[in-house]
Amino acid sequence: MRINDSKLIAAIGALGVEYKPGVSLAEKTSLGIGGTSDMLVIQNHDSLPELVRLLRESKAPYRFLGGGSNVLLPDGELPWVILQLARRDPDITFEGNSVLVDCAADLGRTVTTCAKHDLGGMEGLIGVPGTVGGALRMNAGAYGTQIGTHVREVRVFRGSTGRIEILRGPEINFEYRHTSFASDDIMLSVRLELPSKPYSEILQGIRICNEKRRASQPLNQKSAGCIFKNPPGGSAGRMIDELGLKGHHVGDARVSDRHANFFVNAGHATAADMLALIADVRKRVRERYGVELEEEVIVWKDA
Ligand SMILES: Cc1cc2nc3c(=O)[nH]c(=O)nc-3n(C[C@H](O)[C@H](O)[C@H](O)COP(=O)(O)OP(=O)(O)OC[C@H]3O[C@@H](n4cnc5c(N)ncnc54)[C@H](O)[C@@H]3O)c2cc1C
Known part of the structure; x- marks a missing residue:
């Protein structure tokens, strides 16, 4: 969808949100399929409530895209403005066994960075492309691991209230490739609780999972x-x-x-x-x- 309202574009810019007109979305998905749309890249999570308010007021429908590795987008001009979180630095911070991760962070890099801090439990997720936010939405899993097991709390923009809230782990239902997040929730960051494990042991687990994937996919x-x-x-x-x-x-x-x-x-x-x-x-x-x-x-x- 193209935003043809210059006042809206200016208001979006004033929020520090990057406006990218006419993006080819095939290039943003692992399937290489998808038409074009305007894209809005959110630099600061706190701008999201106002951004969504502006879009709703302008009757501009929107959809959220993570790393694009589990979506099939339509051909032609899409009927939505596409929102995406910008990568932030640092996107992973450590406090003992608790790890705060930005939802735009790459999932694989999160697994390997945690490993370097002797924190394991996510070895099976190596090789799952995409972002941490996408993994939360899907409850991504492989080889006996699923991300939901490690979630302590999630900072989420709730489409229903228009506000950012914190959801505790037990408030969220994680099932096989399904979660209880509402379809208009946008996950912003997550606190994971990971078990301590020696780096060499985690690395061995990662190698085994990588080999299994290479052999079958x-x-x-x-x-x-x-x-x-x-x-x-x-x-x-x-x-x-x-x-x-x-x-x-x-x-x-x-x-x-x-x-x-x-x-x-x-x-x-x-x-x-x-x-x-x-x-x-x-x-x-x-x-x-x-x-x-x-x-x-x-x-x-x-x-
Ligand atoms: C080669 C390959 C191997 C794969 N192997 C596995 C596997 O072993 N196990 C597995 O579970 N999956 C696997 N997948 C699928 C995919 O990688 C995962 O589902 C991944 O977690 C999706 O993340 P993403 O950021 O790419 O999400 P996207 O594809 O961008 O989005 C998927 C859905 O999540 C929503 N979403 C994304 N980010 C957020 C957010 N921050 N807040 C709210 N909603 C959001 C989107 O709106 C969309 O509806 C594989 C994919 C490929 C290409």
Whole structure:
């Protein structure tokens, strides 16, 4: 969406928010899919309540983007202004076993920086691309680890009240790739509580997880990780593989030859291609197994 109101652009600038017109969002996502939109980069978290108030007053719908590694954005001009947090320095601060992390921080770098402070528990998250905020929203997890386990409190802008609040860990429900944050909450920073562990031991865990990932995932291709959640007690990837669908494609949207639950953009795939592939695979799984697969990737649909 383009902001065509010069007064609004000036008011946004006065908040210290960076205005980037006509950004190509395909370049901001790991799938390499998405049209264009104006983007607003928030330098100071405290400006968010006023920024959202201005956007709402101007009837400008908005969406929040983290690292773009778990989203499928539409083609063409998007019907939303895109908000993103700017990277801050320092974005990680340590107080014993308690670690305060900015939600714009890179998740992988957070894991390795904590390791250097002899703080572990997040080894399984190495190799999960994206930001700490995106990981909180998704309750990102792998190899027996999930970020929610370590969350003590989150500083969050609440769309419902228009204010920044602190949520304590027990107030938040972390489930398999799902959390109780409201869809219009924007997570700003998180306090994690991590167990002490010798650096060498954490490093060993990180190496093992990296090797497992390299052995099973198409890491040199554009993807959003797993397209579907695993159904209770089952594996979406195994079912898709058993159906012989590796390499199956709609245009350049393709089921990975390496991991059947990774759908890759093998060239110039559009959102329409990827959505058609998702629908086709879901239908085939339903027909063969009677299982309705649920997307893990967040598909941004029209407002
Ligand atoms: C190669 C590859 C491997 C992957 N492996 C895994 C894996 O093992 N386990 C796993 O769980 N995931 C995996 N993923 C998926 C993805 O990396 C994670 O879901 C990641 O945590 C998403 O973070 P992000 O910052 O990129 O979020 P985005 O993709 O930018 O956003 C995802 C959703 O979260 C929302 N969001 C993002 N940041 C915030 C915030 N600060 N406040 C509020 N909402 C926010 C967005 O609005 C969007 O709805 C993988 C992806 C790839 C490409």
